[in-house]
Amino acid sequence: MTWSRHRLARFALVALFVVPSGVAIAGGPASADSTRWTVGAMATRERTLTGDRPQFSRRWTVTAADVAPWFTTRLKMRITFANDAPADGNARVIAAINDNPAALITLRTQLDGTRVFYDGYLSGPVTTVTKDDSITVDYENYPREGSVRPGINAFKVALQDNDGLVERVEIDPASGFAATTIAPDQLSIALPKELTAEVGEQFILPYEVSSRAERADRPLSVLVEKAGGPLELDRDHDEFSTTGAKRSGQFTGTAAEPGRYELRVAANGGYNPAAGTVVIDVKPASRRGPGLAAVVGAIALVAVAVLLFTGGRRRAERRRT
Amino acid sequence: MSEAFGGLRTRLALLAAVLIAVTAVLVGLPSGDPASAATSRTQCYYFDFDGVRFHNYDYLEKVDNCNAVDWATSVLFYDWADIDFVKSTLDNFGFEDSSWQDMYMPVRTGNGGAVWDDDGGKKEIACPAVGLETRHYRIYAPPSTDYMYHPNLGYFVVGSTHWDANECPPIGKHHYGSEEAEQTIANRMEDGGYFVSREWSDYDNWEPYRVEGDHTWENSGYATYIATPYPG
Numbered sequence: 001m002t003w004s005r006h007r008l009a010r011f012a013l014v015a016l017f018v019v020p021s022g023v024a025i026a027g028g029p030a031s032a033d034s035t036r037w038t039v040g041a042m043a044t045r046e047r048t049l050t051g052d053r054p055q056f057s058r059r060w061t062v063t064a065a066d067v068a069p070w071f072t073t074r075l076k077m078r079i080t081f082a083n084d085a086p087a088d089g090n091a092r093v094i095a096a097i098n099d100n101p102a103a104l105i106t107l108r109t110q111l112d113g114t115r116v117f118y119d120g121y122l123s124g125p126v127t128t129v130t131k132d133d134s135i136t137v138d139y140e141n142y143p144r145e146g147s148v149r150p151g152i153n154a155f156k157v158a159l160q161d162n163d164g165l166v167e168r169v170e171i172d173p174a175s176g177f178a179a180t181t182i183a184p185d186q187l188s189i190a191l192p193k194e195l196t197a198e199v200g201e202q203f204i205l206p207y208e209v210s211s212r213a214e215r216a217d218r219p220l221s222v223l224v225e226k227a228g229g230p231l232e233l234d235r236d237h238d239e240f241s242t243t244g245a246k247r248s249g250q251f252t253g254t255a256a257e258p259g260r261y262e263l264r265v266a267a268n269g270g271y272n273p274a275a276g277t278v279v280i281d282v283k284p285a286s287r288r289g290p291g292l293a294a295v296v297g298a299i300a301l302v303a304v305a306v307l308l309f310t311g312g313r314r315r316a317e318r319r320r321t
Numbered sequence: 322m323s324e325a326f327g328g329l330r331t332r333l334a335l336l337a338a339v340l341i342a343v344t345a346v347l348v349g350l351p352s353g354d355p356a357s358a359a360t361s362r363t364q365c366y367y368f369d370f371d372g373v374r375f376h377n378y379d380y381l382e383k384v385d386n387c388n389a390v391d392w393a394t395s396v397l398f399y400d401w402a403d404i405d406f407v408k409s410t411l412d413n414f415g416f417e418d419s420s421w422q423d424m425y426m427p428v429r430t431g432n433g434g435a436v437w438d439d440d441g442g443k444k445e446i447a448c449p450a451v452g453l454e455t456r457h458y459r460i461y462a463p464p465s466t467d468y469m470y471h472p473n474l475g476y477f478v479v480g481s482t483h484w485d486a487n488e489c490p491p492i493g494k495h496h497y498g499s500e501e502a503e504q505t506i507a508n509r510m511e512d513g514g515y516f517v518s519r520e521w522s523d524y525d526n527w528e529p530y531r532v533e534g535d536h537t538w539e540n541s542g543y544a545t546y547i548a549t550p551y552p553g
Binding site (some may be wrong): 054090092094096099100101104106117118119120121125127139141142144145156157158160184185262264266272273274275276277 | 349369371372373374400401403405406429435447463465466467469470472473474475476550551552553
């Protein structure tokens with residue numbers, strides 16, 4: 001695949017990633033300030049989900065002036081597992097804003113405990129296996145675009161637990177959604193589109209990761225992956241304790257055979273992942289001098305010629321004497 | 322006497338062979354044969370959308386090799402889609418039987434490198450006997466989360482679709498019809514009240530009608546997007 005082909009496909013996908021969602025909601029009471037709409041102070045019982053009461057809903061009014069470029073959502077909760085949970089059960093806790101996706105946490109019992117896993121744009125991908133009776137989950141995400149609209153907005157949390165895995169889910173008062181001007185994309189990565197290399201010679205793949213630094217700094221890892229092909233790299237990732245505004249580095253590689261190969265470089269800084277592709281155009285090795293074998297051969301030939309010449313002269317001198 | 326026993330042994334062996342063959346035809350034993358390698362018409366590649374990644378074909382092995390793909394990626398389930406939810410939903414549309422033959426796709430969500438997911442998928446008939454055929458789908462997402470996430474799509478998974486015929490026993494085994502199987506899933510889910518965007522996105526995996534071993538290609542190159550509604 002060429003870079004331009006990848007770009008074309010990517011742009012096509014970008015255009016077509018925007019898919020219709022259309023869901024409608026009913027009205028309700030208003031509360032909260034103009035940037036944050038959270039569950040707030042409620043009786044614990046009212047914000048606790050169980051098998052008998054698996055749904056929680058709260059409604060807030062968002063004015064047209066409150067609608068920010070972006071919203072984030074948070075679902076903080078304490079999940080207590082059932083004592084008689086089955087050995088191979090599944091459950092999910094989900095949160096929705098106007099029925100649009102905001103949070104999805106999966107629970108699965110396995111031999112070594114209960115596996116709790118999720119992925120959010122702000123909380124990142126998390127997998128935890130626990131044998132404890134309960135676990136606290138603090139999930140943060142950018143909900144589906146367009147979820148929050150002017151008017152009444154419904155924040156719903158639901159426990160889906162047909163297998164009886166969960167005793168109760170206590171929703172933290174801090175859960176809800178908030179307006180922000182900070183875009184999901186904090187990181188970007190700059191890479192060369194294409195590099196030229198020679199078989200057996202080292203090539204250098206530089207990268208530069210930029211952060212908009214609008215959120216708290218987090219450690220950064222930069223990974224390089226091969227998409228097949230005879231490329232050898234000196235290492236497969238770099239680690240930085242902080243991201244700052246900019247981080248740069250380089251990987252070194254060698255290629256064993258001519259051809260066009262792809263390397264993928266991904267920057268992971270705890271927020272949005274950023275990734276890019278570099279095409280390595282590997283040319284056949286060019287001749288650089290005669291090489292060791294040729295030099296040794298040449299020396300040997302010269303030595304043989306000298307021996308023959310000197311031997312011939314000695315024989316001629318003996319005949320003369 | 323020994324000749325008599327020898328003849329009896331031969332006859333018993335023949336009888337056993339015939340019985341096994343008849344049982345295999347009637348009951349339908351899985352062949353266990355992997356699908357033949359197929360070559361994508363175009364260069365297969367991956368989509369990378371802000372780091373979330375999936376491919377436009379699935380693969381016979383955990384090797385990113387365009388000469389060993391299985392089928393074109395043809396469906397994407399979004400909004401509330403994770404692997405279990407989509408599979409249990411499609412159970413209600415006639416795809417209740419599991420398949421034993423895994424295929425593979427590298428996928429990536431959030432942070433970290435791409436990982437291979439495998440899926441045997443589900444069918445209308447687990448193993449169609451000679452003269453029978455079944456539609457078959459497989460869906461993929463990182464095993465650590467069972468979904469991919471992007472604010473434009475919500476939680477989503479991607480998949481491939483096709484038909485299998487004559488698999489048990491594999492006499493005249495054949496695989497085909499990825500486009501038809503995609504459209505059938507779209508039709509059934511649309512009839513079931515799901516929001517379906519047919520041929521929504523160009524995945525650049527158009528395959529004209531052509532036969533390649535036991536694999537018959539025919540794919541529009543556009544994937545159908547299916548919204549999974551709020552399940553609460």
